[in-house]
Amino acid sequence: MARVAGVIGWAGLAAFALGALGGWSPSLLVALFAGVAALWGLYTPQRLNYTLFAVMFLVPATVDFGYPTYPEVMILLTATAIAVYGRIQRFDPAEPIPVGSLVVFALPVVCVLTALANWRSLKDVLIGVLSLGCYSIITWHVVDEARRDGAAMRRLALGFAWLGVPIALLAVYQRLSGTWPVLDEFAVSPAFTSGAGVGRSAGTMGHPIVYGTYCMMSMCAALALRGTLWRLPFAAGAAGLLLSGSRSAWIGIACALAYWYLTLEKKFTRRGVTLVAAGLVAGGALVLAGPAPVRNAVELLRARLTNLTQQDSATARYRRSGEAWDGIWSSAHSVVFGEGAEAHTRFFREVGIDDGLAAAFDNSFLTLWYDYGIVAVLVLCGLLVFAFVRYRSPAARLMLIGFVAQIYFFDFYLWPCAAAMLVLAVGLGEAERDRDAAPVPPDEPRHPLRLALLR
DSSP states (O other): OHHHHHHHHHHHHHHHHHHHHHHHOHHHHHHHHHHHHHHHHTSSHHHHHHHHHHHHHHSOTTBOSSOSSOHHHHHHHHHHHHHHHHHHHHOOTTSOOOGGGGGGGHHHHHHHHHHGGGOOOHHHHHHHHHHHHHHHHHHHHHHHHHHHOHHHHHHHHHHHHHHHHHHHHHHHHHHHHSOOTTHHHHBSSGGGSGGGTTTOOOTTTSSHHHHHHHHHHHHHHHHHHOOTTTHHHHHHHHHHHHHHTOHHHHHHHHHHHHHHHHTOSOSOOHHHHHHHHHHHHHHHHHHHHOOHHHHHHHHHHHHHHTTGGGSHHHHHHHHHHHHHHHHHTTOHHHHHHOSOTTHHHHHHHHTOOTTSSOSSOSOHHHHHHHHHHHHHHHHHHHHHHHHHHHOOOHHHHHHHHHHHHHHTSSOOTTOHHHHHHHHHHHHHHHHHHHHHSOOOOOOOOOOHHHHHHHO
């Protein structure tokens, strides 16, 4: 009894201390909980991987909680530090380093080499290749973890797919209330608040396009990996994708689903036709007689798909692509080696485009070409093709297709959530390779009678 009373007393004292700390400084209380969660999440390599992807997927790059530098840089550096710590946990002097996995560093190395042809300063090179270098380190870690325990990597992917269900509920709340909890209060710019979203939800990611990427990931993982009640996370991802209003993600998931359908052995089944028909009937009923939130979502879909070529965002992309092409083709040198590290940043700072939108070319391939030349673009495309051919995992291929299609319409380099989809695709590819491996032949029988019969 005294022991129970002691536990209750200490628990009450802890609750009082936490309440006092929360009343005095809520930010310190949040920092305390974050620190405890980090210690728990980094204790084992398995937990560490969940923590790594939680940081990349869920921490928004559009809010500033008082970071010493830009939020996206803090997220990248934190995720990279977690990956490095994971490598330290797994370090074994007797274990050889898998040289083949170092191919993930090919892109940042090539970018550094091409930047030497347009040398301006070491600072520009370091800032320019920072994101690529961080993603390479993280991918290197994830590949090794997938090789060690493929089942754990598959569970991780399904776990984050299921996490999309409560995030989709938050997206519905954002749609109904017109506010983004936390994201509005700490947004780095009015462009990342609910007032600038035109009714589009951003989940916990801070930007509708990036939330669309997360929804693509959850749909691909649920569809390919299946599992219990896999249709629920798939439907939640589809709902979130609709509420995000991200046309680039819609194109990405359309390409991924088209590939999935073409790879099916049976293109038409009675069950499949029944489900599609039931979905169309239910969807039509909701559109015609559904509640106001449903009709508003349908109106968002109609508005985003109507007159695609003449909308402001579309014309802005045309203009930005034109500016990028003009810079790329200004000389043979710029075609091969680009304009130099951080060249696109200097362009928008010194010249700019007066449309009030983001300072980016909104095309990952053109941005890379503008800065580092066609050599870097060929390396990036080569790595993506290599991953697609190497990995026969349906989940990995669906994610790769969706990712490649979407980044044609926005720059993913400083969006850790978007890059995390590619990293997870590579991890799932490695995790699924053990299933594709040829079965190991059994050992030679040792039983004397069996040996006699074989002779």
